[in-house]
Amino acid sequence: MTTIAPQRPPAARPEPPPAPAGRRPRRRWPADRAAHAALLAGTALLYLWGLGASGWGNSFYAAAAQAGSQSWTAFLFGASDAAGSITVDKPPLSVWPMALSVRLFGLSSWSVLVPQALMGVASVALLVALVRRVTGNRWAGLLAGLVLALTPVAVLMFRFDNPDALLTLLLVGAAWATVRALESPRALRWLVLGGALLGLAFLTKTLQAFLVVPGLVAAYAVFATVPWRRRVGHLLAAAAAMVVAGGWWVALVELWPAGSRPYIGGSQTNSFLELTFGYNGFGRLTGDETGSVGGGMGWGTTGVWRLFGSENGGQVAWLLPAALVLGVAALVWGSRPVRAASTVMLGWLVVTGATFSLMAGIYHAYYTVVLAPAIGALVALGAWVLWRRRDSLTATALLGFTVALTAAWSFVLLDRTPDWLPWLRYAIATVGFAAALLIVGARLLPRRFTAVVAAAALVASLAGPAAYAVSTAATPHTGSIPTAGPSSASGPGGMPGGMPGGTPGGGAGGLLDASTPSSDLTALLLQDADAYDWVAATVGSQSAAGYQLATERSVMPIGGFNGSDPSPTLAEFQALVEAGRIHWFIGSGQGQGGGPGGGFGPGGGTSSEIATWVAESFTAQTVDGVTLYDLTA
Known part of the structure; x- marks a missing residue:
């Protein structure tokens, strides 16, 4: 018979001395948690401080946000104007948070720009969580987040209203979900979430979202603990989630009757698929972009050293060499979770960096913001592995x-x-x-x-x-091509960082800068504004955007961003004028490269035809240096 020996009671621990009457004992907050809170608070301060000084940022997207705040149809399609003449040249997802913000808080610089800053803070927080999860060390995560937060181009784009802020957040989220899938018994659920986030990233900036896919797939294929058949099945399920999350809007646009929705800006055939695979797709790689301004603006020299050159180096490349060295070190000496995360981030960095380096089409240095999370993660992972x-x-x-x-x-x-x-x-x-x-x-x-x-x-x-x-x-x-760093740093084409947008007084704006109408001109446009669908029309989206933001009424951007889209045609424009739906045509200052009133590329002839017809058919008048035509006279 087995005898169970009586167990000794645990030794009593000495009681802490009682706190003085009326005072509670203090609890020390761990240093790493305090540093975490300080990082996020400091990031928010850096991204929000003085934000209103940038005005509308990129007026092209700010105008679309204003339009979406007034019309749910414009919101759905990402139209440049509430009356729905044409869309921006990207899918609408990045416009939606701004439009909702404007609808809730009214139109202001802050309501347009604050959503981007919050996306930046969220990106830093997610990257911290990702690196901390695979290393088990909060300090490693904080280093990754700090590198991302302080990357100059990240500071630029998380204080600006281009699609890149939301794109970066969604890509970090997809990487985080993939890493969770590698360690969770519910791998399929997390991998499907990652695929859905990639689909949403597609609805933010089309095919650029998929440059991170090779790294994500390679990591799951190599490091997942489930059998091979299940790995393949999980990846196919994630791909299906990506298609559904990104494809529903594409199907909606392609199936919707073209005559009852806005024209797809940036395309030549009113097709989002053409826009995706042409102007915003393979045309960016080859330089053959129908409707583009071409290489005349100076898209930089291609080659493997492009990211280290004067255009990009100060934007993103400070820790790029370190990220490559430390990323390889983490891949060689790290634990299995660290090697998996390093595979994700090295694939992200190498594929995206190589694409940016070699693409011959439209390229701007601010695109490199999507490299910052990968650089931050690789630096932190490698440094942590080697320091241990x-x-x-x-x-x-x-x-x-x-x-x-x-x-x-x-x-x-x-x-x-x-x-x-x-x-x-x-x-x-x-x-x-x-x-x-x-x-x-x-x-x-x-x-x-x-x-x-x-x-x-x-x-x-x-x-x-x-x-x-x-x-x-x-x-x-402000403007269309912002750059980070001190004002002496050169951006594309030798333009200084922080290009000022617009021109003083009643300037009509141009391809890259918005118009800044005077108070007298704004008052004129607002006369009897409720009687018209568009208070004015002008060539080019940036010029139209300034007038629209000043009046908060629809202004038709003839020819879209470049003035090169064949929308509307001359016959369509004449029919709208005859129906009394457009009040003014703003004609001065629109002669960028395509003649007076003209645009670039094949569609530039359409905008030129409209401008010529207006000049021949209506009487010109000048207000504060801007030439206008009353289309109702």
Whole structure:
């Protein structure tokens, strides 16, 4: 018979001394949680501070948000104007949060731009969660989030109303869901969520969303713990979710009668599929973009070094070399979850970076914002893996080399703006090289001193992008091609960072900048405004956007963004005028490259025909330097 010995009661722990009467005992908040809260609060401050100084940001999208706040039909299709003449040249998902914000809070710079800033904070929070999950270390996650938050082009685009802010958030969400799928018994559920987020990303910026797919698929195919047949089935289910989430709107547009919806801006045949695979798709790769302004604006030199050149380097490439080195280190020495996440992010970075480097069509440096999450994650994953192995000379040597490489590259980037903070590059080089040498010998240093060395290396690595980030947040940005960094940094075509949008007084605007009508001109456009579907029409979306935002009434953008879309035709425009649906035609300042009133590309002839017919058929008058024609006279 087995005898069960009596168990001893656990030793009583000494009771803590009682708190003084009237006072509760203090609880210390863990340092990593405090740092997490500080990171998110600091990111919000950086992205929101002085946001209203940028006005409408990109008036092209701000006008679509204003239109969507007034008309649910314009909202659904992403129309440039509430009367629904033509859409923006992208799917409408990025416009919807802004339109809802304007509908709730009224039209203002803040209601248009704040949603982008909140998307930036959410992107940082998701990236922190992703890296923390695979490493089990909050500090590693915080490093990834800090790198993303301080990337200059991220500061630019999370304070701007282009589609790139929402695209970045959705891609980070898809990566996070894929990583969750790799470790969860409910893998299918998470993978389907990732596919759905990619479908929504497609409805934000079409095919660019799919550049991250190779990395996501490779990670799940290699590192998932389920049998191969289930892996294939899960990936097919995720692909189906992607098609459904992104395809419902495409099917709606293609099946909707073309005559009762807005014209698809950016296309030549009123087809979203043409827009997707042509102007916004393969045309971006080959440079053969029907309806585009072509290479005349200077889209930069293609090649493998494009991301490191003067156009892109200061925007995103500060830690790009480090991300490649540390990403490989994480792939070689990391745990299985770390190697899986590194596969996701290396695939994201390499495929997207190679596409940007080699594409011959329309390209702007701000596109590179989608590289920032991958760079941040790879830097954090690799640094964490090597720092844990700091008893190894190989690990510390590689980590020290990365810090020295980053300091040297920061010196090169800062030397491109020699008159801006000229001392900073020397300080970074001094601290960075000293920290790199000490890191190599970290295994011989006292533990407290190694923490100081690590902090010095972090400061030296992030000082350059942080300075550019603060400069970016302090500079208003408007127009169509904003750039990050100090004002002396050159953007595409030699245009300064933060291109001022519009022209003073009654300027009619142009291809890249919105119009800024005077108060007298605005008052004239508002006369009897309720009697017309469009208070005015003008060539080009940016010019129309300024008038529309000033009046909060529909202004028809003839020819879409470039003035090159064949919408409306001359006959259609004449019919609208005869029906009394358009009050004014604004004709001055519209001669960008296509003659007076003309646009670019094949459709430019249509807008030229309309402008010529108006000039021949109606009497011109001038208000504050702007030529107008009363189409009802």
